[in-house]
Amino acid sequence: MVEGEEELIRTSVSEVLGEQEAVRESLIPILLRVQEKLSYLPPLAMELIAGALQIPAVDVFGLATFYNQFRLHPPGKYQLQVCMGTACYMVGGKIALDCFERRLGINEGETTPDREFSLERVACVGCCTLAPVVVVNEEVEGRVTPTRVDGILIAFGKKIQPSTGVGEKKGDDGS
Amino acid sequence: MSKQVSISIDGRTITAPEGEKLLWVALENGIYIPNLCAMKEKSHPSGSCRLCYVQVEGRAEPVTSCTLPVTEGLSVQTRSPQVDRLVKSAFELLLSNHRLGCGRCPRRKTCELLKMAKERGLKMKLFHLEPLEWPVEIDDSPKTFAFDRSRCLLCGRCVWICQEVAKVGALGFTGRGIDRRVGTFQELSLAESPCTECGLCIDPCPSGALYFKESK
Numbered sequence: 001m002v003e004g005e006e007e008l009i010r011t012s013v014s015e016v017l018g019e020q021e022a023v024r025e026s027l028i029p030i031l032l033r034v035q036e037k038l039s040y041l042p043p044l045a046m047e048l049i050a051g052a053l054q055i056p057a058v059d060v061f062g063l064a065t066f067y068n069q070f071r072l073h074p075p076g077k078y079q080l081q082v083c084m085g086t087a088c089y090m091v092g093g094k095i096a097l098d099c100f101e102r103r104l105g106i107n108e109g110e111t112t113p114d115r116e117f118s119l120e121r122v123a124c125v126g127c128c129t130l131a132p133v134v135v136v137n138e139e140v141e142g143r144v145t146p147t148r149v150d151g152i153l154i155a156f157g158k159k160i161q162p163s164t165g166v167g168e169k170k171g172d173d174g175s
Numbered sequence: 176m177s178k179q180v181s182i183s184i185d186g187r188t189i190t191a192p193e194g195e196k197l198l199w200v201a202l203e204n205g206i207y208i209p210n211l212c213a214m215k216e217k218s219h220p221s222g223s224c225r226l227c228y229v230q231v232e233g234r235a236e237p238v239t240s241c242t243l244p245v246t247e248g249l250s251v252q253t254r255s256p257q258v259d260r261l262v263k264s265a266f267e268l269l270l271s272n273h274r275l276g277c278g279r280c281p282r283r284k285t286c287e288l289l290k291m292a293k294e295r296g297l298k299m300k301l302f303h304l305e306p307l308e309w310p311v312e313i314d315d316s317p318k319t320f321a322f323d324r325s326r327c328l329l330c331g332r333c334v335w336i337c338q339e340v341a342k343v344g345a346l347g348f349t350g351r352g353i354d355r356r357v358g359t360f361q362e363l364s365l366a367e368s369p370c371t372e373c374g375l376c377i378d379p380c381p382s383g384a385l386y387f388k389e390s391k
Contacts, residue, residue, distance in 0.1 A: 043361055056344025057360040057369075066351045 002115070006044065012037040013048045022052050027063060031070060040071045073111040076118030078156045081135040082108075082144075085124030092145070093132040097121060099149040100134075103160065117158070182249040191245050196220065198227050198240040201253065208253055209262060209291040211269075211330040211381055213241040217339075224330060225265040226291070230255035237261055259295070266297050271304040273382060274311065274325035282383030288328075307353070316366035320377050320387050327357055327384035333376035345370035357384075 016033040020026045027049070034045050041064050050057040064070040082088075082097040097119075101107055104117050111118040125133055130142025134152065141152055150160050180193045184206050191200040199215050201208050211224035220241040228237040232250040237258045240251075252258075270288065277283050277299070292299050315321035329348070334357060337346040345368040349358035359368035377385045 046360070056338060056347060058344060058347030058349070058358070059338075061360045062347045062349045062358075065349045 005042075009038060009042055009045050010048065013045050013052075017049070017052050024053055024055055027053065027055075027060065028067075031060070031064060035070060040074045042074075071109070073109065073118060074115055076111045076115050078117050079137055080117060080119050080152075081122045081125070082119070083123075083125050083131070083133040083135070084121045085128065085131075087128035088124075088132040091131045095146060096132050096134060096144045096149055099146045100153075103149065103153055103158070116156070117153075180245055180247040180249075182245050182247075182251070184251055185253055193246065194244045196241055197229065197243040197245050197249070197251065200245055201229075201240065206253060207294050208240050209266075209295060210241060211287060211328060212332070214332060214335060214379070217335055221331060224269070224328075226262055228258045228261050229253050230258050262291075262295060263297060266291060266295075267301060267304055269328050270299065271301055272307045273328060274309075274323075275299065280326070280383045281386040282380070286383060287381035314364050315388070316364040317370065317372045319372060319389075320374060320385060322357075322365060323384050323386070324356060325384075326382050328382045329355060329357065330381055331357075332379040332381065333357060333385055336376045336379055337370075341371070341373050341375045343369055343371050343373065346376065 013034055016030055016037065019033065020030050030049055030053075031041060034049065035041055038045065046060045046064060047057050050060045053060075064072060080100055082093060082100065084093050084097070097108060100119050104112050104119060106112055106117075106119055108119055108121050122135070125135055125140065127133055127140060127142070130140065132144050134141045134144045134149075136152060136156070141148070144152070154160055177192045177194055179190050181188055181190050182197075182200070183189070184197075184201055184204070187204070187206070189200060189204050196213075198208055198210055198213055202210075208229065209226040211226055212221050213224075213227065220239075222239050222242050225239065227240045229240045229243070230252040231238050231243070232252075237255065266288075273288065277286070277289065280286065283289070289299070291297060309325055311323070311325045313321055313323045313325075331348065334346045334348060338344050345359055345365065346357055347359070348355060349362065350356055359365060359370070365372075374387070377387055380386070
């Protein structure tokens, strides 16, 4: 959590709770409003909401993990959206996603601890001729091969360890 | 008290309080209907395990007995080709997401799946489906019990007990679809969750996912 964030979460949640009736049925609108303000749902916010509605925190968490609409990780400075539409998937969208995951050390849907990069999968972004496509903060990057993945990351200031080849063979490509 | 009605299950005439769910009437009269997610005290049956189907006279399709209130003159058969087929499919789906290994399972004597298989002549084997092989993940952080998610059938009995009987609210359903699981807030271990280790959730578990450590 960055400095001053706890304060921001507390004020945002209490503002939203002031607007909505504190009953279980309002849980979705409350979560949506809180997410609008904070751009994600931090654990503290979910706990505060659960406390106010007098429901178990796990129920709020369960709902937030059920709907794709809710994000549990803050958006990074650079939001990477990897297209998994049919065309992109067929020409290696999954490989691009795997490369990002490995390079950034996070899974799909997560954010790096320094909040520089967040990684998501999206459905078709509408430019299948450029497949596989990655959208970085609304900018479209086409033909994203694993090398291009490194290129994108380097362009945004990510330091990439040169590959040594040692201990990477096994399971990587099955060769 | 509510009015008594007479109904017929597999040709046997039974009197039962009107509005009682058929599943409980049958079980209390020694007629077995497979079930997992049903709990008598629960106000709304979740009807999610799709195992308790019966054939009701006058209805084309089988009906889940946990949601069927008994009425005067109701006549049902617990078995029919349609029912057997539905139960077989539901059973195989559950089995495909359940790590077998009955020899070392703490519930091997009281397992609901084994009981169902015995009663309905089902095999503890997959015919049409590949097993979903999740990495075995056992949360043994509580002092007295442990939770093996690879045996969990998602019946929701422990969740209901935890929230409505124990009034703790440590367990809940998280995720969606194939990632659905019984979890805790932020997927923390039970010891880090609000769990009070009351142990009420252990006995209702039908499949040995939750078990006391010494019983292993």
